[in-house]
Amino acid sequence: MLYNTETRHYAASLSDPHSSAMLPPRGPPCHAQVTAERPLPTIPSFTPSPIAAAHCGSRTAARSRCACVVPRSPWAVQAVAMQRWGRVSCALARRSHFDRVHHGLQGVCAVPQRTYADQVDADVTVIGSGPGGYVAAIKAAQLGFKTVCVEKNETLGGTCLNVGCIPSKALLNNSHLYHLAHGKDFANRGIEISGIRLNLEKMMEQKSSAVKALTGGIAHLFKQNKVVHVSGFGKITGKNQVTATKDDGSTQVINTKNILIATGSEVAPFPGITIDEDNIVSSTGALSLKKVPEKMVVIGAGVIGVELGSVWQRLGADVTAVEFMGHVGGMGIDMEISKNFQRILQKQGLKFKLSTKVTGATKKPDGKIDVAVEAAAGGKAEVITCDVLLVCIGRRPFTKNLGLEDLGIELDKRGRIPVNNRFQTKIPNIYAIGDVVAGPMLAHKAEDEGILCVEGMAGGAVHIDYNCVPSVIYTHPEVAWVGKSEEQLKEEGVEYKVGKFPFAANSRAKTNADTDGMVKILSQKSTDRLLGAHILGSGAGEMVNEAALAMEYGASCEDVARVCHAHPTVSEAFREANLAASFGKAINF
Structure with missing residues (x-):
């Protein structure tokens, strides 16, 4: 199997483009040369469906992944069934970008051997150890980069682990349990408890215990992956230099090839109101x-x-x-x-x-x-x-005192750092991800950007489809969504279909006596492609990931509806809503 430099596909022969395994490289060849003569492992070939292009997700297309999402019923006619088998072949042919970067698949995006002068302390220096920063640091180390992570706080993990996502979810869960026990919910289930009282101090201890375990876990992962942790406030003091200033005023200078800013965000102040963190x-x-x-x-x-x-x-x-x-x-x-x-x-x-x-x-x-x-x-x-x-x-990007002004890096009107599609600032070896750049201020968005950014440093392609980044509100019931809302589709003039399914009609929700909410699916009218999923109900934050996966690969609503879901589960509601969107009617409602 050969690599065709003109069509950018691997094929059994350069004269046989239809046998392409659809494995284009994720960006330009790195330090290992890719030639048309270089053999690759044997991979099953296939002929893609002629209607597949209409169902390719934007991220799928941008990454040049296989465009083989077949929208129509596999049981309708034999010809369409064979297209389904084409999709299976496509799945077998895929090789993830992570695998390419890790293993340097026959020269495609192989990580170069690390070579740096004696005076260079690191290949990559990450400023900030929040979800984006610590994940990027670990990924960089796994790719062979000598990596340093500078953190100004005593503990690793940033806002999310210390005073954000993690402690708030502990309190949300425990307050929900107290609410169930203290109210009529348990009694209605035949569980009668007397003398319920709140021990707030104990509840806070449980929250702190979870935080301590997870922040300690990052320190362990740093040690395991040989990431050097430097304590202190990180400031960029040169295009290839970061200075960490400790609380006692002492400094440590790090000479580095690449700098990644992952300093996150801080609470936005309210004009005229002083926050004292008391009342x-x-x-x-x-x-x-x-x-x-x-x-x-x-x-x-x-x-x-x-x-x-x-x-x-x-x-x-x-x-x-x-x-x-x-x-x-x-x-x-x-x-x-x-x-x-x-x-x-x-x-x-x-x-x-x-x-x-x-x-x-x-x-x-x-x-x-x-x-x-x-x-x-x-x-x-x-x-x-x-x-x-x-x-x-809300929150605002934490970009003050980082030394950006001295380097000529100007912020936008919202205080964010402008970057290109590889997360590079105007200085190519200085990168920025997470809350300090455009896009939703979400921990998982920062993690995704961190991984892709350092893969880009290794020569890989960099692409993220923000339309496939889910959002969750962790109340009870939860709210979760990914993709377009109905209002956005109307504003964009997109013709769409709607499928809905209430949890009141879901068997598992009924047995749990937790039936508030619904699943709402939005699909493109002409192609049936899934455009948005909106879920209100218990466990919505888990269910939305199925929607994100489907959208990532450009799936149609019928594709989702044809997947067998275990019974009884609340995720059956997601399948039913896709049935309603694709065929106009759910089964159980």
């Missing part, structure tokens, strides 16, 4: 309150606001969320899902003031806080008194 708190302070407040006001009903508001409401606080926009759940959420989500949270006891702005907050002598609000469009002012004010209006 006017950010998301950080809200994770460590000493007691359950009697009344809490949350500024912002986006993802963080509803999650933390839900925690303290379930633990007994009277919580009111004030939101400038007219819906809950933040940006990107489908409006139909948002309205149903709001209704469920209100039924649980969470209060909302939508299309409302906060104009100020005043501390009273008794320690309580008067929060002044009014309609977003202007109108009569109102004062809400609370014990704790939680400010959750």
Whole structure:
């Protein structure tokens, strides 16, 4: 099997393009030469379906992966069935980019042997050890780069592990269990418990234990993969130099070939309101309150606001969320899902003031806080008194004091670092990923970017389809989505179909007595391609990954509907919604 430099395909012979195994390289050849004479391992060949192109995902096409998603029923006619077998052959022919970079498949994207001068301390220096930074550092080390990771905090893991994703999920889970035990839910299931009480100190200990275990796990992974951890505030002091300044003022200079900025984000301040992390708190302070407040006001009903508001409401606080926009759940959420989500949270006891702005907050002598609000469009002012004010209006990139100005790297108007499609700044060997660049501020988005960025340093192709990055709100029920919302499709003028399935009609949800919510699927009308999935319900954060996988490979709704799902499971609702989108009708609803 040979590599055709003109068609960029591997084939049994250069005169036989139809036997191509569809394994184009992921970018230009690296240090090992690729020639048309170089043999490759024998890989099954196939003839791709002529209608496959209409069903190729953008990431699939961009990565030149096999365009063999066959949309029509394998049981309809024998010809279409054979196209399905073509898809199987396609799957056998795939070789992941990770495998190519790791093993240097016959010279394609092989990692070069590390060669650096004595004065160079590292091939790659990562500033920041959050989800994007630590994953990038480990991946770089696995690819053969001598890697250093600089972290300003005492513990590794960044905001996510220490004061974000992880501790908040511990409190969300434990507060949900307390809510079930303290309310009527257990009694309705025949479980009668008396004397239920909240030990908040113990709950916080469990949260801290989880955080400690995971941050310690990163330190272990660094040691295992030979990543050098340097403590201190990392500043770029030259195109090939990072200086780490410790708390005691001492410094350590790292001479490096490549620099990767992964410093994450910080809480966005609210004009006129000073956060003291006592009774006017950010998301950080809200994770460590000493007691359950009697009344809490949350500024912002986006993802963080509803999650933390839900925690303290379930633990007994009277919580009111004030939101400038007219819906809950933040940006990107489908409006139909948002309205149903709001209704469920209100039924649980969470209060909302939508299309409302906060104009100020005043501390009273008794320690309580008067929060002044009014309609977003202007109108009569109102004062809400609370014990704790939680400010959750979003986050901003952490890019201050990194030395970017001295290098001529200018930030955009939102404080983000401009990069190209390989995450390079205007200085080619200085990269940036995660919250400091454009795109959603999500831990898993940063992880994906970190892996792809260092693979790019090794000579691989770099591509991420942000349309396939899922979002999750970890309340109960959860909300999760990936792809386009119905509002976005209307705005873009895309003709689409909708498939819905309520969890009230799902057998597993019924047996669990947890039937709030639904699955909503959006597909392209002309091709049946899955364009968006929106899930409101228990376990939505797990289910959305099936949708992301399907979209990643350009699957049609029928493709998903033809996959056998175990019974009884809540994920059957996802299959049923795809049936409804593709055929116009679900089976069990």
